[in-house]
Amino acid sequence: MDNPVLDRRSGLLESGALDIVRAGQRMDARGWVPATAGNISCRLADGRIAITRSGCHKGFLNPQDVITVDETGRPHDPAHRPSAETLLHCQVYRRMPDVGAVLHGHSVASTVLSMIEQSNALILRDYEVQKVFDGQTTHDATVTVPLFANDQDIARLAGEVEPHFGSMPAGYIIRGHGVYVWGRDMAQALARLEGLEFLLACLLQRRTLEKGTPAP
Amino acid sequence: MDNPVLDRRSGLLESGALDIVRAGQRMDARGWVPATAGNISCRLADGRIAITRSGCHKGFLNPQDVITVDETGRPHDPAHRPSAETLLHCQVYRRMPDVGAVLHGHSVASTVLSMIEQSNALILRDYEVQKVFDGQTTHDATVTVPLFANDQDIARLAGEVEPHFGSMPAGYIIRGHGVYVWGRDMAQALARLEGLEFLLACLLQRRTLEKGTPAP
Amino acid sequence: MDNPVLDRRSGLLESGALDIVRAGQRMDARGWVPATAGNISCRLADGRIAITRSGCHKGFLNPQDVITVDETGRPHDPAHRPSAETLLHCQVYRRMPDVGAVLHGHSVASTVLSMIEQSNALILRDYEVQKVFDGQTTHDATVTVPLFANDQDIARLAGEVEPHFGSMPAGYIIRGHGVYVWGRDMAQALARLEGLEFLLACLLQRRTLEKGTPAP
Amino acid sequence: MDNPVLDRRSGLLESGALDIVRAGQRMDARGWVPATAGNISCRLADGRIAITRSGCHKGFLNPQDVITVDETGRPHDPAHRPSAETLLHCQVYRRMPDVGAVLHGHSVASTVLSMIEQSNALILRDYEVQKVFDGQTTHDATVTVPLFANDQDIARLAGEVEPHFGSMPAGYIIRGHGVYVWGRDMAQALARLEGLEFLLACLLQRRTLEKGTPAP
Numbered sequence: 001m002d003n004p005v006l007d008r009r010s011g012l013l014e015s016g017a018l019d020i021v022r023a024g025q026r027m028d029a030r031g032w033v034p035a036t037a038g039n040i041s042c043r044l045a046d047g048r049i050a051i052t053r054s055g056c057h058k059g060f061l062n063p064q065d066v067i068t069v070d071e072t073g074r075p076h077d078p079a080h081r082p083s084a085e086t087l088l089h090c091q092v093y094r095r096m097p098d099v100g101a102v103l104h105g106h107s108v109a110s111t112v113l114s115m116i117e118q119s120n121a122l123i124l125r126d127y128e129v130q131k132v133f134d135g136q137t138t139h140d141a142t143v144t145v146p147l148f149a150n151d152q153d154i155a156r157l158a159g160e161v162e163p164h165f166g167s168m169p170a171g172y173i174i175r176g177h178g179v180y181v182w183g184r185d186m187a188q189a190l191a192r193l194e195g196l197e198f199l200l201a202c203l204l205q206r207r208t209l210e211k212g213t214p215a216p
Numbered sequence: 217m218d219n220p221v222l223d224r225r226s227g228l229l230e231s232g233a234l235d236i237v238r239a240g241q242r243m244d245a246r247g248w249v250p251a252t253a254g255n256i257s258c259r260l261a262d263g264r265i266a267i268t269r270s271g272c273h274k275g276f277l278n279p280q281d282v283i284t285v286d287e288t289g290r291p292h293d294p295a296h297r298p299s300a301e302t303l304l305h306c307q308v309y310r311r312m313p314d315v316g317a318v319l320h321g322h323s324v325a326s327t328v329l330s331m332i333e334q335s336n337a338l339i340l341r342d343y344e345v346q347k348v349f350d351g352q353t354t355h356d357a358t359v360t361v362p363l364f365a366n367d368q369d370i371a372r373l374a375g376e377v378e379p380h381f382g383s384m385p386a387g388y389i390i391r392g393h394g395v396y397v398w399g400r401d402m403a404q405a406l407a408r409l410e411g412l413e414f415l416l417a418c419l420l421q422r423r424t425l426e427k428g429t430p431a432p
Numbered sequence: 433m434d435n436p437v438l439d440r441r442s443g444l445l446e447s448g449a450l451d452i453v454r455a456g457q458r459m460d461a462r463g464w465v466p467a468t469a470g471n472i473s474c475r476l477a478d479g480r481i482a483i484t485r486s487g488c489h490k491g492f493l494n495p496q497d498v499i500t501v502d503e504t505g506r507p508h509d510p511a512h513r514p515s516a517e518t519l520l521h522c523q524v525y526r527r528m529p530d531v532g533a534v535l536h537g538h539s540v541a542s543t544v545l546s547m548i549e550q551s552n553a554l555i556l557r558d559y560e561v562q563k564v565f566d567g568q569t570t571h572d573a574t575v576t577v578p579l580f581a582n583d584q585d586i587a588r589l590a591g592e593v594e595p596h597f598g599s600m601p602a603g604y605i606i607r608g609h610g611v612y613v614w615g616r617d618m619a620q621a622l623a624r625l626e627g628l629e630f631l632l633a634c635l636l637q638r639r640t641l642e643k644g645t646p647a648p
Numbered sequence: 649m650d651n652p653v654l655d656r657r658s659g660l661l662e663s664g665a666l667d668i669v670r671a672g673q674r675m676d677a678r679g680w681v682p683a684t685a686g687n688i689s690c691r692l693a694d695g696r697i698a699i700t701r702s703g704c705h706k707g708f709l710n711p712q713d714v715i716t717v718d719e720t721g722r723p724h725d726p727a728h729r730p731s732a733e734t735l736l737h738c739q740v741y742r743r744m745p746d747v748g749a750v751l752h753g754h755s756v757a758s759t760v761l762s763m764i765e766q767s768n769a770l771i772l773r774d775y776e777v778q779k780v781f782d783g784q785t786t787h788d789a790t791v792t793v794p795l796f797a798n799d800q801d802i803a804r805l806a807g808e809v810e811p812h813f814g815s816m817p818a819g820y821i822i823r824g825h826g827v828y829v830w831g832r833d834m835a836q837a838l839a840r841l842e843g844l845e846f847l848l849a850c851l852l853q854r855r856t857l858e859k860g861t862p863a864p
Binding site for chain 2: 031034035036037057106108111112115116150152174175176177178204207208211
Binding site: 251366390391 | 564569622624630
């Protein structure tokens with residue numbers, strides 16, 4: 001191991017994989033990665049994308065559960081099998097050069113709200129926590145979280161998401177499936193995921209309370 | 217200890233008991249084994265079934281709380297007292313040769329939904345997480361979770377369950393009592409338990425929201 | 433320290449205090465001892481009652497937070513200040529010689545249900561978990577949990593509870609205040625507390641679901 | 649480092665920062681500091697106020713995330729950037745000389761209740777846990793928690809709060825934003841925060857249950 005290029009590449013992956021393992025433990029503690037659901041990625045300094053492989057539990061990741069792919073989703077090691085949803089992570093990295101980490105989780109709140117909402121978005125307003133999202137400086141604003149129909153054809157689903165880049169400060173939700181959130185690094189992506197999930201929990205609670213009462 | 221057959225049998229039990237202890241801690245952290253409820257088993261490589269003994273708390277198991285029984289539920293050590301529900305575990309192992317682990321837990325969601333549902337099954341559809349269940353490849357399908365009346369006569373209860381093997385991809389629920397879930401190994405059984413409990417939590421939340429509103 | 437009687441008494445307290453510290457951590461993890469609420473006691477082998485002193489957080493107890501009192505609630509060390517509710521613990525020990533531990537906790541479910549229920553008891557039936565309570569062998573039975581009005585005069589409150597001993601297999605609830613539960617030792621008391629809180633959580637969920645729907 | 653005055657000042661900050669780091673971990677475990685929300689402070693023995701800096705996650709604080717300000721909110725180190733809400737903490741310390749710690753958290757319950765309540769306060773009564781608040785000795789009393797409109801102009805918001813000092817035994821709530829709670833030291837402030845959040849959780853549950861039912 002005295003090839004400095006290989007050493008650097010290996011060190012970058014090790015560090016990225018550690019971020020991913022810890023993010024998985026945090027999401028699991030909150031109940032956002034049930035079963036083998038969810039996936040987690042980050043962009044390494046050399047441009048490779050480190051992402052969880054298909055089929056493992058995100059709360060109990062080992063560094064070996066993290067593989068690398070290029071921006072089109074192709075694994076650098078042909079023996080690796082990325083999950084189909086890797087394409088949605090890569091789409092975010094291609095469209096947003098400043099993004100360093102992408103999180104996909106499944107919460108009860110995002111699943112339920114996305115299945116009962118008839119319109120094509122959830123609307124957040126008047127919450128202080130909105131200020132964690134990209135470019136938000138006040139509670140006194142409206143944040144729109146688009147809802148997309150679930151689809152096992154991920155390329156087609158990515159095509160539906162594509163025109164919305166630039167107007168998704170809080171990420172997006174696939175119906176019955178979960179949220180996609182990103183940030184400049186893992187810490188910011190996790191903070192935004194927590195912010196979005198907190199607000200969805202508030203929204204769900206308010207709908208439960210307001211149901212059957214006349215609008216104010 | 218220089219009898220290699222005994223040593224191997226003892227090593228198998230030790231490893232199975234460790235899986236069971238850890239599964240109990242996980243189920244307890246989620247609130248699925250209140251009081252002394254629930255039981256946990258796995259099939260050892262030599263065919264014996266390792267299972268929690270009656271009456272202990274599943275969140276604080278010691279390896280000594282795990283006993284072994286044969287496929288009819290008889291303990292290998294006549295001094296051991298298996299719980300009555302051991303028969304339901306053995307039934308799964310007899311009917312499904314590929315199953316390596318069985319979990320029985322009690323959650324608020326499974327208890328409440330099974331007591332208020334008038335029909336004999338809960339229906340899951342359009343959830344991405346359904347893909348964790350046996351043979352499911354898309355959210356766009358229907359998974360049926362049968363509900364059986366509770367019965368202190370476990371042999372009679374097993375008789376009710378018997379004809380449903382082959383059509384229970386997500387396991388089954390005993391009313392007011394809890395879920396039975398299985399997998400090829402402990403990791404898969406736990407993932408399927410988490411998947412089912414997540415979906416039951418979604419279902420409960422949707423019923424709370426939809427109650428009193430006209431069906432869409 | 434070569435007085436064997438004093439040594440034994442000190443050893444008994446040390447062991448009882450450890451049980452109490454651990455029970456407090458468990459109750460705190462479940463959210464059942466908010467602020468400085470709740471109290472925890474056990475009967476030592478020499479008849480003394482070890483109990484948490486007034487005013488401390490039950491999730492962060494030190495052994496010094498545990499004092500001893502006699503069966504009338506009088507502290508063995510006159511410098512110790514027991515909480516007023518010590519009398520309710522002592523009443524259980526006097527009335528039930530087999531009881532070794534008493535737990536008093538405050539949950540959202542017990543607080544809310546006891547404040548909205550118009551009758552003088554909560555009724556549990558058809559739940560498998562009922563079998564954890566004193567003398568219960570089937571789900572197919574009715575367990576009555578009496579509700580008493582809260583009162584800052586604890587002697588008067590104890591007078592209200594007194595006639596109910598012998599018919600409280602699951603303990604009792606003080607309205608807006610919390611549950612009292614007991615067992616032959618700390619493990620059984622904790623298991624029964626978990627069982628009762630699980631069933632109250634189910635009851636609360638069912639009332640939320642059934643509200644506004646015609647009775648079946 | 650042989651300047652005893654500097655050494656003492658540094659020791660005080662170290663100890664206060666440790667209290668703040670632990671309080672943040674506790675609030676995070678309860679879900680009360682999502683994203684980078686919330687802030688935490690304490691008064692040091694030399695009169696300085698130690699407070700979390702802007703923008704960090706309160707569940708993962710390092711001692712370096714704690715800065716000191718004077719009673720007007722000015723940082724002692726001009727390179728430090730306090731959060732705008734520092735002014736609300738300082739207001740409490742100026743108005744209440746006995747207060748040693750102030751906590752600001754964001755829970756689902758406080759956020760939702762403050763956004764749906766039409767009047768300018770939440771009313772707590774008949775709860776035993778009310779006794780944790782300043783000067784309360786019985787459940788049989790009324791505790792008023794004032795609600796203030798959220799405002800990005802913190803000085804103006806402080807002006808709204810100002811006349812209420814002396815009549816806020818449980819702290820106050822900013823709509824869609826969260827609670828402010830205090831105590832003579834960090835332990836009491838945390839106990840009061842837990843007490844208030846417990847009671848808000850009860851209130852939210854009762855509103856869900858009582859919605860649509862005629863008032864008793």
